[in-house]
Amino acid sequence: MGRIGLALTLAGTAALLPGCFAEPVACPAIGHVAGVSLTVAANYADDVASLRLKACQDGICTDKDLILHPGATAVDQGCTPDGVCSATSSPDGTLQGFLELPALSESPIEATVTGASLSGTALPESTRTFTPKGDYPFGEQCGRVTIAALALDADGLRQL
Template sequence: MGKTGVLLATITTTALLSGCHAFEAVCPAIGQVPGVAVTVAAGYSPQVKTLRLLACQDGQCKEDTLHLMPGSVTVDQGCTDGSRPDGVCSATAKPDGTRHGLLQLETLSESPIDVTASGRYANGKQMPTRTLRFEPRTSYPFGEQCARVVSASVVLDAAGLRQDR
C-alpha cells in the first residue's frame, strides 16, 4: 500500500471512530436560588413602603417581608472602535424606578404556586391583599443537554399581581 492508501485508511478510521464517540456537552456550573422574584412597577413603587409575600407550592408555604432593592436598566455606551474585534465597549446601569425583591424558598418545582402580596403604603395605610396562582416557567438557557431552570416571578402594580414574562 502506498502513501495515498495509508493516508486514506487513516482518515477513514479516524472518521469512523470519532463518529462513534459520544462527546459530553459542557454546561456552566451556575447555581439557581429557588424563590419567587417580585418587581414592583415603576409607577407604583414610590407608594410601597413594605411588602410581605406568602408563597405556597406542593403543600409547603413560606412568608417573609422582602428587602426591596432599586431596579435598573442597562444603557449601551457604545464601542471605541466597533469595526475591530478587540474594540472596547461599555454599558452602565440607569435606575428605572422599579424595585425588586426575592422570597427565597427551599425548593421550586414546575407545579402551580400561590402567591399573596400584602404590605403598607408610604403613608402608613394597609395595602390591599393581592393573590395570584400561576405555573413557574421552565427553560433550558444553556441547551437541553444542560439542567433546566425553573423560575417564578411576578410584577406588582396598582392593578394587582401578574406573572412576569
C-alpha cells in the same frame, strides 16, 4: 492491499473518527436559587415602604418580609470596531424583591402580597395563582431552569 497499506488506512480512519462525534458543550457555572422574584412597577414603587410575600406550592408555604432593592435596566453602549461591546446599568424606578423557596417546580403557586405604604397605611392585599415557567436558557444539555416571576402595581399581582 498489503499490511502496511491496511495499517495506514486504519490509522487515517481512526484519526478522522473524533470529527464524527459531537464536542462536549460547556455549561455556565451559574447557580440557580429556587424562589419567586417580585418586581414593583416604577409607577407604584413610590407608594411602597415594605412588602411581605407568601408563596404556597405543593402544600408547602414560605412567607417572609422582602428586602427591596432598586431595580435597574441594561443600557447598550454599543460596540467598538474590533467587536468589543459593553453595557451599563441604569436605575429604572422599580423595586426588586426575592422569596427563596425550599424547592421550585412547574406546579401552580399561590402567591399573596401584603405591605405598608410610606405613610404607614396598609397596601391592598393581592393574591395570584400562577404556574412557573421552565426553559433551557443554555441548551438542553445544561438542564432545565424554572422561573417564578411576578410584578406588582396598583392593580395587583401579575405573572411576568
